[in-house]
């Protein structure tokens with residue numbers, strides 16, 4: 001189907017033409033989507049079973065449909081399968097995480113993490129067939145001049161949310177790993193000065209028998225304030 005186009009103040013526009021649903025059907029669809037999203041879980045035990053590159057590329061393209069400040073799309077996804085690189089990243093991440101868990105993190109923070117079973121050991125960084133490292137592009141360089149991007153954290157955060165949903169749709173798992181500090185990733189991956197590491201996402205199938213912490217999501221009345 002060809003969509004109608006139109007000039008608005010000198011800029012090309014294309015007709016927004018999408019399905020709409022009756023209130024009942026729309027409500028049912030929103031319910032179905034919520035229940036399906038609620039089955040997504042962070043999984044740390046990632047299988048080394050191969051995952052097609054095309055699948056991860058599709059997930060990245062879905063993430064890259066996210067809205068962004070002035071449509072600058074201020075993100076770069078580094079897609080890594082190279083075993084040597086994964087080994088380097090694991091080693092550097094574990095060094096930082098070891099310092100965090102044995103010194104930098106408060107006792108309260110570690111207590112909060114205890115039920116989730118995290119520690120400085122990060123085997124998934126080598127076991128997962130793919131690592132996706134999301135970089136935010138703080139500025140763009142044009143003819144040697146720096147132009148700041150807009151709402152970079154918001155934009156990249158939304159793209160990462162889309163990424164998680166797209167990955168879930170494919171039946172794959174990840175965890176939103178945030179080794180801190182993350183500047184070792186800039187060095188290992190030789191990223192340019194306008195990019196800063198944002199999130200590290202190991203991608204794969206879950207291992208054969210996986211248990212995840214039995215957590216509850218906050219109910220609606222704890223997350224909504226109504227002004228009707």
Ligand code: IYR
Pocket residue numbers: 097113118119120177178179180
């Ligand atoms: N970045 C560390 C610690 C950590 C912090 C939070 I908050 C978590 O929800 C989970 C882990 C790590 O990745 O282990």
